[in-house]
Amino acid sequence: MIYNNKNIFKCSLTSAAIEVLNTPDPDEKVKLSFLISQNWDNGSLLKIDNVIPPAYPARPSYPQLIDPKKVARRRINTAVPGRVALLHALAHIELNAIDLAWDIIARFSSQELPIQFFTDWIKVAADEAKHFSILSNRLYEFDKKYGDLEAHDGLWDSAWATRHDLAARLAIVPLVLEARGLDVTPKMMTKLRNAGDIESADILEIIYNDEIQHVKTGKVWFDFICASRGVLPEKTWQNYVSEFFKGNLKPPFNKIARDSAGIPVSWYNSKINS
Numbered sequence: 001m002i003y004n005n006k007n008i009f010k011c012s013l014t015s016a017a018i019e020v021l022n023t024p025d026p027d028e029k030v031k032l033s034f035l036i037s038q039n040w041d042n043g044s045l046l047k048i049d050n051v052i053p054p055a056y057p058a059r060p061s062y063p064q065l066i067d068p069k070k071v072a073r074r075r076i077n078t079a080v081p082g083r084v085a086l087l088h089a090l091a092h093i094e095l096n097a098i099d100l101a102w103d104i105i106a107r108f109s110s111q112e113l114p115i116q117f118f119t120d121w122i123k124v125a126a127d128e129a130k131h132f133s134i135l136s137n138r139l140y141e142f143d144k145k146y147g148d149l150e151a152h153d154g155l156w157d158s159a160w161a162t163r164h165d166l167a168a169r170l171a172i173v174p175l176v177l178e179a180r181g182l183d184v185t186p187k188m189m190t191k192l193r194n195a196g197d198i199e200s201a202d203i204l205e206i207i208y209n210d211e212i213q214h215v216k217t218g219k220v221w222f223d224f225i226c227a228s229r230g231v232l233p234e235k236t237w238q239n240y241v242s243e244f245f246k247g248n249l250k251p252p253f254n255k256i257a258r259d260s261a262g263i264p265v266s267w268y269n270s271k272i273n274s
């Protein structure tokens with residue numbers, strides 16, 4: 001279904017979120033994300049009801065999704081194919097991030113959450129839609145498009161593993177995966193700049209600054225849930241990481257960005273030393 005302003009008014013926020021998840025076309029996901037965000041901001045879309053999101057979001061026929069171990073490692077060098085592969089991999093991550101933001105809105109809507117929770121995650125969803133869009137446009141400048149290369153098949157695993165618990169979802173998606181993005185992005189930006197690809201580096205810088213806010217949003221709501229349950233955030237986060245994150249937290253950490261996002265050093269330092 002193609003939404004427009006007329007029929008989205010009749011819809012609840014949560015059913016609109018489901019519509020994004022069930023939309024396979026990336027450009028439609030982006031348009032719909034912006035439309036919902038605008039309608040939320042101008043007060044036209046108010047209702048939040050209980051919905052059941054799909055187990056997996058709809059995806060386009062291309063790119064072909066393959067085992068993560070078989071995806072070529074991202075290499076950044078002066079050659080165009082290396083940069084195209086990086087932009088394509090990042091676009092794939094951002095497409096997944098659009099769905100993750102709408103999934104958190106839809107999946108946990110039955111819990112008693114302040115309206116600000118929804119406002120914050122709609123902002124994240126709109127940012128992720130913007131990120132996908134600018135990366136996709138940059139690929140066009142190399143005569144490529146999203147879907148031309150193979151992509152990672154494992155990005156929804158964490159979402160599925162944490163579907164039963166909002167605190168677990170926040171502990172892993174923003175506070176491990178997006179925080180990891182903060183650690184690695186500055187190096188990518190430097191390599192792109194050194195390769196003379198200032199346009200791509202500038203795109204990564206936009207994404208980087210927004211992602212600090214996404215991690216911060218994750219931390220605020222993780223703390224909120226921990227306070228409502230009467231548990232200590234640091235220990236709770238570390239327990240969730242042990243239970244739901246396959247692999248280890250990898251230093252070096254970007255302390256400056258993590259500080260800006262409100263993640264204390266003790267959280268991740270004691271986790272790698274444990």
Ligand SMILES: [Fe+2]
Nearest residue numbers: 094097128131
């Ligand atoms: Fe993003």
Ligand SMILES: [Fe+2]
Nearest residue numbers: 097178211214
């Ligand atoms: Fe994000």
